Amino acid sequence: MRVVMFGYQTWGHRTLQALLDSEHDVVLVVTHPKSEHAYEKIWSDSVADLAEEHGVPVVIRNRPDDEELFARLKEADPDIIVANNWRTWIPPHIYNLPRHGTLNIHDSLLPKYAGFSPLIWALINGESEVGVTAHMMDEVLDAGDIVQQHAVPVGPTDTTTDLFHKTVDLIAPVTIGALDQIASGQAEFTKQDRSRASFFHKRAEEDIRIDWNWPADVLERLVRAQSAPYPSAFTFHRGKRLEILSAVVSEGRYGGTPGRIFYREGEGVVIVAGADARTGLNHGLAITRVRTEDGRELPATAYFTSMGGYLVARP
Template identity: 60%
Template structure:
């Protein structure tokens, strides 16, 4: 098949790489220009460089325009394959190929449509994440599913661990979906809108710890935002502290959320959770923190038994 790829960062790079190594022909690679966004600079293997190294024409675009439409029309693809294309594709582009557009999304759709699905799934304590290949329609990440693979989430997993596992599933999942589409044996399964969830892009505010959350959820937020992602953070006496590692206490604590209490399990316990005054909640135990000067600290040594509050 003649294929046009739409992709960006490592996800788009792995997708293009998989098709280059297959029996199919990539006739055009569409990608975004380099970005200064911190999330978009982490996994930034270049689609453009890979395509040019294999003699594949490249079209750079921030969003669909007439020039992009002409480039796709001239490429005359049988199929478009998209992965981590960051803007909406209009119908006259995604329906242009005879087989339409296959989108690769790193969640188990219909859950976690939209942005940062691995981070949100980890925060929510999902037992598995995954990758889905679906046909694009007018709704974001909502078209019928061609193929899907699940990846288990372990109790100590960070988003970086889930990234490497899910990105490793792109090639086999994609090649399987391409075989189904080329042979005419694909049986796309409509997504159930009642099961769908949509999540927005993450911003700095989303990493600010709310000690009114249960300690278990905060601990997952910290793992979800572990390096190289922008860390979960709080403030102590006006200074921002990035939390690098934490755990959940076995002992139940009462009081006001955010109150620094006593040493526990080699760290410092902080009261957390709804109705904390009842004494029914586990505490969040901070182990390692990082100050804005980039220096890491032992949380117990840094905060001590100050009796202060984290906000």
């Protein structure tokens, strides 16, 4: 099939590579310009560079809503558009243009975790598996019929980086498998159960600020979700920002006020956590490694030289 590819960052790069390695003919690539957004500088393999290396024409747009692009798409005469990690709305006159419509590749197990940063949100929420879904695009974002979907388990110590590497390897088989189904003449696919759908926004600074009212197990997953190269979860100590690089749920249960720097346990320092910490029934978050405002990384036991005081959300 003649394929136009819309994509960005490493997800788009992997999709384009899979298409180039397949029997399908990539006739045009549309990608975004480079971004200074913190999350868009991560996993930033260039779709444009890969296309140009293979002699595929490239169009760079923030939004696909101009007449010049539409003319280029009509001239390309695609059988299908394949999109992965395209960051803005694609209008109906574009996604309906090809003979077989538009296939979107999304890094979650739809209908859950539509939208942005699905791996981070899924890890924070304690999901047991994540994956990649190929679905037909329609008027609702990430809501079209599912063509193929593959899952991988989430391990007890997995970070978002681990999950990225697990799921990015699914892009090629999911994409090409879905295209093979469509090329064979299949036109009926699996409807999404919209009662199970969830839709998440982009991550921002506020989303990595630690709220000590959260339970310790959720905070531990937040720290893993924001592991390098993602921006680290942070709190404030004595008016200065403190990034939490690693932590575990405490073995003991600790009562008091959320955010209290309370007790050395093993290689960590336990912070009281949970809105109902006053009951004494909660585990705490045992911080094991931190980064200070001036960039020093050190064990929590070396940073917290005495117990007492509080970690807080704002200086």
